[in-house]
Amino acid sequence: MAITSSICAIVLEQTERTRQSSKADIERLIDQTQLKIASLRSQIERERAIAAALRYIISPVRALPVELLAEIFVLAIRDRTHITDVLRLSQVCSDWRQVAHATPRLWTGLIRVNLDNESGSLKEAYADGLKAWLARSLPHPVPISFMACPPKDTYCRILAEILKTSPRWGSADLRYAPLWLINRVAECRLDNLEELSLGTIGPNTSHLDPLCFTGAPRLRKLGVKFHSNDPQILMPWAQLTDITIDSSSHDIALDILVQCTDLIRASLCIPGWHELPEAERDIHVLSRLRTLSFALFGSAGKVSPFFDCISAPALEELCLHFDDMENDVDWKAAHLPTFQVRAPHLARLDLRYATLRGDDLIDVLHYAPALTHLKLFCCWDCFDDIAVGALHYKEGVRPLVPHLHNLILEHTGEMFTPGVLADMITSRWAGAELATPPAVAHWTLVRVKDDHTKHFADVMEVLHRKGLPIELLNRSGNNQFAPAPSNS
Template identity: 45%
Template sequence: MTLIGAPVRAALLEQRERTKRSSKAEIERFIEELESKIISLGSQICALEELRDHQRACVLALKHIGSPIHSLPVELLVEIFDLAAGDYPYIEFKDMYRVSQVCSDWRQIAHSTPRLWTRIPSLDLHRKGNVPDPMAALLARSAPLPVRISLGHNYGGINPGILEEVMKVSSRWGYLLVDTIGPTPLSLLRQLAQCRLDNLEEMDLGSIDATESTPPPAFIAPRLRKLSISNFTGEAPQIIMPWAQLTELTFECDCQDGSLEVLTQCTNLVKADITISEWSRPPQVGQDLIYCSQLQSLELWFMAENPLFFDYLSAPVLQELRLHLDLADLPTELHWAAAHFTAFQMRTPNLTRLEIHSSDAFTITSDDLVAALRSAPSLTHLKLGCYDDTVDNAFIRALHYEDGVPPLVPRLHNLVIKWTLVLMEDVLAGMIASRWWDDTELVPSLVARWTHLELQIQCNWDRPLWELREDYHLPPWPILQIFTYTYT
């Protein structure tokens, strides 16, 4: 049984009484009136629902406008977009595409910010067809800022259409990398050299195929400062560069005179990374020194039989020197020319950082190391990575500080030794302790206190390191880091 409310029952009773008194025509008219009212009420309900939905949309829009992301300045939003692309030298187009597709405002900001599009991914010069659409968009949106260009090339032919399109924006190249499989043909370099390179500051040409007999390419780049180049054949670099304006150079040459010829022209170098694959030229009496008056950092990779490079070089303001002696492929064992290196050190009185890494085919004795350190009174950082008995107990004793005895390398406070042989615990611990003191102790005036010690040694000690720390008052971690290993 359905229960009906009192108002409804009253209405039904009233209609029943009225029906009894009304004619059929009156009833039909009354029904039409009621249906009209129902339709009118339905229309009002629809209008109210539409008004409600509109108001809800207004509320959501106002909340969206008032969200924190919309209160950020455009400059800060651009920084966020830039971080979204990562720290890589080249961006993935899809990353910036996603950012620009979030909303119309973000798309407008991204497309109107050229610096977001300056890191162009590698362009494959061997690719068939035209420049890919994403690359064309990047080139267009990056204008007018300098761009980073990477040109990929393999043993196939070069697509002239792609190269032509990229060369159209050569005046905006800020960095150029020729990423090739095998040597870069001179024909490609010659085309690049004909471009306008008004903004080019850094260039990496890889290795050069110098077998062609055509004239060498000549680059004119008024802002070029950093250059990386390898020349595997020929007596001299098969390329003309504004060497005198370079401040950083990475150069590899397999000829005996190529490195010297290049350095002679690089009069303003501040940092150099030189690889010498062959060296057979004996020192000449009266040979003019190559005077590198501004060179501060030098990294040398010797893959040669006679590393006499130092006989020709003078670097009075040199502060950092890294030596890599890699002669593993040679049939005989070779020895370090200590006298040549010591003579070079006399011309570099400001050397503060020294690294020496040698293979087992290149013999450096502990006496050679001590002689090198005696000629480096300003040395503060020393890193040794030798695979023989170069660093032995005698060398460690030479570093021991004793009152009344002039100390070896008195300013040395950062020492890293890797891959050395067995050291006696009392010799090593005593040397470390002699150059270490607590803040409460009297500070010796003739020697610097350790700030970093990293030692990787073969160790057969009877006591654990923590006992040595207590007995010898050694520096705590992380100032002192000792990693031990054993041979099986």
Template identity: 45%
Template sequence: MSSRSKYIVSPIRTLPAELLAEIFEYTIGDSHVKDAHRVSQVCSNWRQVAHSTPRLWTQMLDVALCKKGDTFSHCLKAWLARSAPLPVHISFTSVDHGDINPGILEEVLKVALRWGSLKMPKVATMPLSLVRRLAQCRLDCLEELDLGTIAEYEDATPVVFTAVPRLRKFSVVNPGTTPIVVPWAQLTELTLDWDSPVGVFQALTQCTNLITVSIQMYGWSRLPEIGQDLPVEFSQLNTFCLDLSMKRPAFLDYLSTPVLQKLQLFLNGVSWSQTHLTAFQLRAPNITFLEFTHAWLTSDDLVAAVRHAPLLTHLKLTGCRKCFKDEFIHALHYHDDATPLAPCLQSLEVLGSVMNFTEDVLAGMIASRWWTDIELATNTVRPAAARWTSVVLQFGGFGHNQYHFSPRFADIVKDMPSDVLKYRKDTT
């Protein structure tokens, strides 16, 4: 039987085009460009169905603006045509100043009205002239804009994005002296990597509806003096990630976040005052997730931070060698006759290169906050501390370089399931 005859009698030929299109959609994975082309090349019928199913062609598309020749621009034009009328997601993978292929750029700009998201490379520098041209486009569907790193020019003329009615997420890396203007008030997610604390703060004060914000600052200048309106309240902010390497890291003094739940502080060895953090936490009483990375906090500082987060359920410490010590671990130890520190704590993750604690002290603390299902069912009084859902311990590096806890440690915590307590055991 010929291949054509086999296809004619094949049961899949009887499937409605709508169902076949759904099957195609399930076959599209991480290699979506190859996957979409693969299903469209099986036969003419499949090609017709695939080409007339726009959602198969709308995943993030990497566009190399500096690609030589016309082949890529022709393929790009066909791909974008198949995605119509749905929004498309574009990522510029490489940009060299003065070397952009005009044919490729024009094909992308033709569908600017349908861009759902646009991302620029962070490791390269985006030509300011291109950014200005993008700002002049109508971007009616654009919800996410990541400008990456903009090439620095001595140009103080603002770049203004005005035709972006749906923009909600915005990211930029160190725009230099060129002001970037977006409709800040409509943003719900903001990511700024900037060496100007003043620029960061001026942008923040215009973002009244933020839900998630991530800020990275490496500047050494003072924060602005803005009068009597401190702190600025962000009434909807839920997640705040702050990555600092500054001489005067008093940034939290400027902010009030009454509904904040997730706080991540990457302090890069910055000396942090407990007073600043405590004052901020008093304005953020609903924190449930607290993360410190490379923080020069003492055990007392960490105890204070946890105590001022009464609803804390998740604590993550990375490279915090000065604070994860016996003093802090003792404070977490649960006793029936004492008010526990962090009574809601369920998840603890500690990653570090150096151990500054006693194994028995850590094992005893972990075991003190664990009860089996039978123990919980038979206890007449409910424990005043939550039971662990996850404890992850990793010291000394990764793989074979990771620290191995002793058999005594394993014996103290033997009642805890391996899917709750994860650590490297000494098997010698």
């Protein structure tokens, strides 16, 4: 009502004011009023900007020391989106841009280099941006990954800018790089290179000169995938501590492995042997090896040449994966227990698609007295009533794997009786609770993923209510009980 009255009053006022004015005079008055409105709007926007600037001046973030703001920036960067995150931070305001540009750690995320065949201003802009990015990361090491690459060695400014920084590379991913690019990188200074990944070189290249990376004094981690007809690779094998080998030749893979005398972690994916070698290999001691992952593929099922030639006295974790095997592994002749004698501290065992039987599993566990973690995945035949019964705790009888406290069973088939498994879990739970000192370790996690009988689920629910960290998962991965403690 007040607004309507005000408008009416203004209309009366302007009517009286323009009583003697022509239409043209009134239109000039309208133009003058519009100019005043524009001027007032501009003044309002300026006053709003002044208010915003004053609020910024007294804002808490402006009072932060530059060093603390830089640390906040570093924590705000996510690995997968680090480029977008850094650019957004640097575009908030000029002060933040100065802090971002003066914080080299913000610019040390993974750089995926595209050496495709684009030309013109777009490629030049990419090269300029890459050069500026690398300059802001000084003096820190940077990780480099080569993605799209031309098939031939032609001059490329992008590559030239990248190769200039090779002494600062902390890691280099060359899995998708052609041979000419790998050769170019091998010729560079690699003073800070600690991690290197190489893919398959290409068919019929074994006659070419060796690829030489012996000039990388800090190289510790290597991932390499090769065939028997790839060129020879020269590496500072003895200084490596982490190696992943994926090879179609088990002999080349073993030749490499035994040269890596300082290994802490090793992962091999090789074919098995069709026939046993006529001459046995010498036993090579990998005295620092803690984790070993061994995967087989193909149709050959003999593995004893591997287990017979390696000694790992410090080994703590062993993963045996046979997902890609076409035939069964000959476990009776695998000599795994003999290998275990040379690895007395084995604490974690992970078996996937292993075709061993129940008595084979008992032999493996018998030679793993320090075992704390056991995982069986798609091991259809080994977890039968005999193996489950061997794990059953009986008072006055020395238990098998007394330190076992973490048991994961996923898709282990129907060779065991659910009631026998429930009794075994219960016996070890009671043995840990009642005996002084405990004859077996307290369970920290029992996870069973498969279909369950009602009796088995009922028994486990009773133990769960008493504190047993049990997870019963159906085939969809849904847990029947509340989550177990995360101390696995």
